[in-house]
Amino acid sequence: MYRFIAKRLLVAIPTLLIISVFVFSLQKLLPGDPVLAMAGEERDPQVLEFLREKYHLNDPVPYQYFYWLGSALKGDLGISLRTNQPVLELVAEKLPVTIQLAIMSMIFAFVIGVPMGILAAVKKNTIIDYLANIIALSGLSIPNFWLGIMLILLISVHLGWLPASGYEPFFSNPLRSIETMLMPSFVLGNALAATLMRHTRSAMLSVLSADYIRTARAKGLPESSVVLEHSFRNAVLPIVTLTTLLFGELLAGAVLTEQIFTIPGFGKLIVDAVFNRDYAVVQGVVICTAIGFILMNLVADVLYVLLNPRMRASL
C-alpha cells in the first residue's frame, strides 16, 4: 500500500512540472503588460522600467521560467505585483477559506445528492424518481450567481437570518464562520448534488439489476439491508471517485460564488490576479490547486482500494 502511494506521488512530480510550464507560457501569451496594468493611471516611464527590472520582466521568457522554478523549489513562490505580499503567504491565507468552503459544499452535495439518487433508483419510474430528476436538473441548470443573489435577497435582506456576505475564519469564531458559509456552500453544493444524484442513481440501477441482489432478495433479506448493505456498498465506488474529483475541483476556487458572497478564497484571488496580470500569483495558485487535485486523485485511488477487496488483493 505504501509503495503504491509513493509511486503515485513520484508520478505527480513530472505532472506538476508540465503544469507549471503550461501556465507560465499561457500567461505570457496573454496580451497586456503587467506593469502597465499595475500602473493604472500612474504611468511614470522610470517607475515602469524599474518594476520591469525588479520582476525580471525584461529577461527572455525561458529564463523567467527557470528563475521562477529555482525560487519555487526553495519554497519562494515570488511576490504579488499588486500588493507586494509573498505569494506563499497569500496562498496560506486563502487555502483554509477554500478548504472550508469545499468541505461544507461537499457535505451539502452529499446529504442532498446521495439519498436522492438511492431513492430515485429504488423507486425507479415512479413519481419520486421523476421528482428527484426534476430537482437535480434544476440544481444543474440554475446559474450559481442567480441563485446566490436570490438567496441573499430572500434570506439576508428580507428575513435577516444570515449575513449577506463576508467571511470569518473558522478558528476565530466557528459559529459565525459556519453562518457566513452556509449560503455559499449551499449554492455550490446544490449544483454538485445534481451531478452526484445522477451518478448515484445510475450506479444503483446497474447494481440493483445484478444477480446477487436477486439472490439476496430471494434469501428473504429485508429491503433496507438489500439496498444499503448489498447494493450501495457496490455502487459506492464510482460515487467515491466522483466525489473526490468534485472536491479537487472545488479546491481551485469557485469564482462566481466567491465573488457574490465576497469570500476571500482562491477563486477571487486568481481572477483578480489574471485581470492585473499578476503572474506570480496566478502561477502560485495554479500550482497549489494542481497539488490539491493530484492529492485528491490519490485519495480516490486509496479509498478505491480500501473499499474494494478485489483491488486490495491485486496490490
Place this chain on the structure above:
Amino acid sequence: MKLARLLTTATAAALFALPAFAVELKIGLQDDADVLDPAQSRTFVGRIVYTAMCDKLVDVSPDLKIVPQLATEWNWSADGKALTMKLRQGVKFQDETPFNAEAVVATIERNMTLPESRRKSELSSVQKVEASGEYEVKFTLKSPDVTLLAQLSDRAGMIVSPKAAKELGAKFGDHPVCAGPFKFVERVQQDRIVLEKFQDYWNKNNVFIDKITYLPIPDSTVRLANLRSGDLDMIERLAATDAETVKSDANLVYKDVVNTGWLGIYANVGNGARADNPMGKDKRLRQAFSLAIDRDAAVQIVFEGTGVAGNQPFPPNSPWFDKDVPVQARDVEKAKALVKAAGFDRVPVEMQVPNSPVTMQMMQIIQSMVAEAGFDVSLKATEFATLLNEQTAGNYQLSRSDWSGRVDPDGNIQQFVTCGAGLNDSKYCNADVDKLLNEARQSPDDSVRKQKYDAATAILNDDLPIIFLGHQSWIWALHKNITGFVASPDGMIRLVGVKKEG
C-alpha cells in the same frame, strides 16, 4: 460588604461592556485596495482608505478648494518657484512619533527617491524640500508649478511616520503609520481592512467613530443587498440602476455628486502605423463623429439621470469649464456634410471598448447614433489590461477610455494632449496647446490660468484628439442613522464629523 461587592461587579461589568458600545462603521468598497503605502499605491479605493488613515499637508473642500490640514497656511514666492508652508503643532503620528518639518521633508524625499515610488512624476517640479523651522517647510521648485498644491492634497502630500518608513522601507504598506484620525489594525487581502480611532489625533474631538471596516464587494447588487440587510453602514459607487431603489427605501439615504473625471474616446492621430486611418488623418471626420452623438440622451439612458453630458475635460458645473464652447446639440445634417466634405459616403472605423456592461451599452447607443451620419463602427470589446496595452502601443483607431479626475485642472488635460506626455496615447502634438497648458501651470492667478485653459479648449475642440462624452457621478448609499457625511466630487469618504446614531 454586599453593596461593595455589588458595586465592584457593576463597575467591572460596565468596563467589560464598554467595547460593546464602540461605534463601528462598515463600508462596502467596489474593489480591494492595492499596497497600503501612499508612496506606492495607485488605486482609487486605496485613496478612500488613506482618507481615514493618513492626513495630508492640505485637503480639498467639497467645492474643490485647497484647505488646511497638516499645513495651516502657505504662500508662494513672487517668482512662483518657492512654496513655504507653516505646519500644525502638537500633531502626533499613530506610533506617537511627533510630527514636524523633519517628518515632512523625510516623506517628500521618500516619495521622490524610493525606487518603487509612484509619486515621482507628481513631484517632478520639486528641486528640493527643506525644514526652514521646526514647524515650517520650504519647497524649492525647478520651475513655477502651481499644481503642486493639488498634488500635496493627495497621496504625494500624505505625511508618514519617519520612524516606521525607515524601519519598513518598501514594505511600509504591511503596517502603514500616518497622522490621520484612524490607525491601521489589520488587513486580509480581498476580505477586509480594519482601522480604529487614533486616540491622540489632533482633531480627535470631531471623530465619533471608533472602528472602521472596509469590505471589498465588487458586485454592486450584492453591495446594496449587504447595506439593506444591515451588514454594511455605507457603500460607495452604487450602480446608477439602483438609485431609485435606494431613494425609495425609508431606511437609506442617497447621495451623489458629479465627479471630477471624464468619459472619452481617444482617436489615434499619431500613434504608430494604425494612425493612418481616415478618422486619425482628417479632423473633419472626428468633428462629424462628435456632432452625430446626442450626449445628453446617451448619458441619461446609461446613467439613469445621474451623469452629465460634456465636451471638455472639466464638467459643465466646474469653474474651469469654458462656457464659450458649450456642449453641442446633435446635428446629423452638419455631420453628414462634414463626412461628404472629407470625401466619404460611409466611414468604416474600429473602436475598442472595455468589456464592462455599462460601457458597452453606452457605446452601442453611440454606435447607432453615428451610423446615421455615415460611420460604420465596429465595437471591439476588450478586457481592460489588454485595452490599456493596445492603447499605449497605438494598436487602435478609436479607444474608449476614462479618467478618474484630479482636483487641479492641469491633472485632467495636460498629460493627455501635450507632445510626448505620459498619458498621451493619441500622440497628438500641437505646439500652441503645449505652450498654453504649460503656461497655465505656472501662474498662481486663477483668472490667468482660466484664459489659457479656455484657449487650449478651443483648439482641442477643433482638433479632437479626444472626443469627450460626459461626466459620471459618484453615488453613495448609507443608512439613515449615519449623519455628517458630505459627498465630495473627488469621491473620497471623509469620516471626521461623521456620526452613527443608535
